[in-house]
Amino acid sequence: MYNFYSILPETYILCNICILLMYGVFFSTFSLLGYPLLSKNFNLLVLQILIFSFLLAFSQTPLNLLSCNDLLINDLFTYYAKLIIHLATIGWLLLSFEYLIKEKLNYFEFWILILLAVMAMLFIIQAYDLLAIYLTIEFQSLIFYILASVKRTSEFSTEAGLKYFILGAFSSAFLLFGSSIIYGLTGLTNLSDLSKLFSGLVGNEISFNLIIGFIFILVAFLFKLSAAPFHVWSPDVYEGAPLSVTAFFSILPKLAIFGLLFRFLLFTFYDFISYWQSIILIVTFLSILIGTFGAFAQTKWKRFLAYSSINHIGFFLLALLSGDLNSISSVIFYGIVYIITMLGIFAFAVNVKFYVYPKSYQLRYLYSINGLAKTNPFLAFALTVILFSMAGIPPMAGFFAKLFVLLAAVQVEAFGITIFAVVMSCIACFLLYSINQKYLFLILLWIGKLLNPINKTSSLILGVSLISILFLFIDIEMISIITLLMSIPFLH
Numbered sequence: 001m002y003n004f005y006s007i008l009p010e011t012y013i014l015c016n017i018c019i020l021l022m023y024g025v026f027f028s029t030f031s032l033l034g035y036p037l038l039s040k041n042f043n044l045l046v047l048q049i050l051i052f053s054f055l056l057a058f059s060q061t062p063l064n065l066l067s068c069n070d071l072l073i074n075d076l077f078t079y080y081a082k083l084i085i086h087l088a089t090i091g092w093l094l095l096s097f098e099y100l101i102k103e104k105l106n107y108f109e110f111w112i113l114i115l116l117a118v119m120a121m122l123f124i125i126q127a128y129d130l131l132a133i134y135l136t137i138e139f140q141s142l143i144f145y146i147l148a149s150v151k152r153t154s155e156f157s158t159e160a161g162l163k164y165f166i167l168g169a170f171s172s173a174f175l176l177f178g179s180s181i182i183y184g185l186t187g188l189t190n191l192s193d194l195s196k197l198f199s200g201l202v203g204n205e206i207s208f209n210l211i212i213g214f215i216f217i218l219v220a221f222l223f224k225l226s227a228a229p230f231h232v233w234s235p236d237v238y239e240g241a242p243l244s245v246t247a248f249f250s251i252l253p254k255l256a257i258f259g260l261l262f263r264f265l266l267f268t269f270y271d272f273i274s275y276w277q278s279i280i281l282i283v284t285f286l287s288i289l290i291g292t293f294g295a296f297a298q299t300k301w302k303r304f305l306a307y308s309s310i311n312h313i314g315f316f317l318l319a320l321l322s323g324d325l326n327s328i329s330s331v332i333f334y335g336i337v338y339i340i341t342m343l344g345i346f347a348f349a350v351n352v353k354f355y356v357y358p359k360s361y362q363l364r365y366l367y368s369i370n371g372l373a374k375t376n377p378f379l380a381f382a383l384t385v386i387l388f389s390m391a392g393i394p395p396m397a398g399f400f401a402k403l404f405v406l407l408a409a410v411q412v413e414a415f416g417i418t419i420f421a422v423v424m425s426c427i428a429c430f431l432l433y434s435i436n437q438k439y440l441f442l443i444l445l446w447i448g449k450l451l452n453p454i455n456k457t458s459s460l461i462l463g464v465s466l467i468s469i470l471f472l473f474i475d476i477e478m479i480s481i482i483t484l485l486m487s488i489p490f491l492h
Contacts (some may be wrong), residue, residue, distance in 0.1 A: 010122050017115050020108075024108035026314055039101060039108070053086060068330050070267050072128055081259050084198035092251060099350045099351060113146055117252075123139070129189050134175055137224065138172055140169050140256070145168065147245050149241075152225045159240050163233055163240075164233060174219050175201065185207060191268040221260070228283065228314075235306040235308070287317065288314035302364075315405050318406075329404075337403070339400060343461055369383070385469055391432045399489075406418050
């Protein structure tokens with residue numbers, strides 16, 4: 001009974017996937033109806049499924065229990081993480097529907113894959129065994145390979161899917177190899193059993209082979225997060241995939257993998273802290289450095305956002321260095337702000353189109369927004385606020401998110417990397433300011449362009465994101481309580 005209760009939202013989504021699949025197969029090939037396109041129907045049905053699934057997850061009583069033969073865990077963290085993933089997916093769905101119609105991505109299979117990906121992320125959050133971790137991550141990865149190449153008429157999309165598949169296979173091999181090493185040396189796969197086995201071990205008591213297996217698994221997680229230097233796939237895949245799929249990749253999977261990384265580092269392998277702190281420190285340094293300078297060497301929006309997300313991953317990892325309760329709450333708060341910011345930036349990027357007679361063009365290059373402040377001052381103001389929040393300029397929400405992360409790093413006396421992160425943030429502020437001056441308010445090159453209006457749902461997402469970024473500091477106390485509740489299960 002408890003096994004079923006703990007995965008009730010996932011079961012509901014899976015049952016609806018089966019129903020939608022039969023509905024799509026029967027009706028899309030029905031000749032009497034003229035082989036109808038089912039995009040609008042599927043969009044509304046998927047939105048309904050996600051809302052009902054969110055209500056199911058919200059109405060559940062948070063239980064601290066292991067289910068499915070100890071493969072899955074349920075606690076306060078998984079409870080709130082499921083709600084955040086549901087809300088982020090609903091926000092993404094609202095801003096991407098119009099784009100999919102305009103780009104003629106009329107495949108009902110696309111929505112089936114989205115629901116499968118959401119279900120995979122919900123299982124990743126709950127994974128509590130090396131076998132469950134591998135199966136759920138591989139399940140998610142197989143879906144993402146298809147989503148990256150879903151635009152069949154674009155060779156760039158096919159290239160993105162192929163690159164993602166080849167490089168993703170390497171990371172999956174690392175994960176499987178590391179798990180097999182740990183199982184071969186310990187005979188255990190459950191994270192709780194491994195934590196008890198490693199409890200109290202000091203550096204010279206830890207087997208070298210065990211450290212190698214741990215590093216293999218950690219590298220696989222860092223690859224999935226696109227943290228430097230394991231980021232090489234990210235800009236190319238983001239560039240080739242359809243823009244709505246790029247938005248999906250940059251917002252949702254990172255939340256699930258980070259939730260798993262919390263449990264892996266701060267619970268199971270906490271006694272390896274002297275080893276993984278050094279690795280995380282190097283990866284943090286490279287992610288912030290490459291993410292900051294790589295973003296401003298780009299001329300295309302997708303690659304710019306890809307490198308910006310790498311920079312954000314660096315700040316996520318910076319908070320993990322301390323390995324205590326404050327670091328977890330800082331990461332959760334940063335994650336909430338990150339979701340809000342990315343939904344806002346993609347609400348702009350996905351739906352802004354320019355009309356130059358006789359065609360309309362999707363926003364692709366940074367210089368495409370030349371003179372936007374003249375044509376649409378509010379949209380230019382919204383984009384400026386979101387970019388400044390990404391850079392960490394007060395009083396935007398991004399400033400408080402980075403401040404809490406830096407304070408958590410200072411508490412463990414990581415002064416060097418903290419000063420470096422502050423310097424990189426200052427450089428990012430200066431470069432973003434120059435971008436605003438160069439593009440948004442440059443009206444000399446605005447010749448013959450008209451801006452297509454943004455649809456209502458995307459305007460709603462952009463407005464909510466803008467208000468949250470500007471006034472989130474008012475609700476910091478409430479959000480801090482939520483992040484504290486989510487971090488309680490990780491007390492070691």
